[in-house]
Amino acid sequence: MINSTIKNIILITIFMINFPFFSKINTFAYAFDNQQWREKIVQLENNIKEFYQACPNNTCNSPYSIHEIYTLDQINRPNLPTNFLSRFQFVAKKLTLGWEDTILESTYVVQGPLKIEAIYGLFRGRKLLAYQFFYSKKAWNTASCDYDGSSTSLQDCEEGQISEGAFLFPDGRVYMNDENYYAEFN
Secondary structure: OOOHHHHHHOOOOOEEEEOOOOOOOEEEEOOOOHHHHHHHHHHHHHHHHHHHHHOHHHOOOOOEEEEEEEEOOOOOOOOOOHHHHHHHHHHHHHHHHHHHHOHHHOOEEEEEEEEEEEEEEEEEOOEEEEEEEEEEEEEEEHHHOOOOOOHHHHHHOEEEEEEEEEEEOOOOOOEEEOHHHOOEEO
16 A cells, blocks of 8 residues: 555646646646646636736736746756756656647657756745746658658658647746647747
8 A cells, every 4th residue: 555655746737637727728737736736727817817918928027037947058057956847857757748639740740859848836925826938849741742651761850849838837847738838830
């Protein structure tokens, strides 16, 4: 029998909940137990709702602000702890599992590593409300070529990437898709 400490460490399956009071987000989260999960996901949604109200079109009213923490193309990357970026990589990998039932059911094929494109901190004063981050994977539109399932047949296909955005609670355990940046090919 699994004791409660181990039980609390085991990540639960993907849950999808639509909160009618906050329609901007469909929720996918991994957390500890149902009650703790519900409290944190509601808190994250409230934080994001509060931020969106104070920062329409990313133009923030004091004391709210958005700060760039990381971008893939930074020449001088900040000294971020290794586990900081790996947490975003872990979350992005979990969220891309949903691509199998959405964008990848159409005419797209993905290959290669998953990239964290950018991470932003959403703040009220000095308090971090949430991280907003974006990730992508190299992709091809197979509707634009004669794709036969082999990698070599991709050379004539339109190349791009599938990109998506998400939010991560400051504790790094609860996250959700950003409905404004669902997976799309570009």
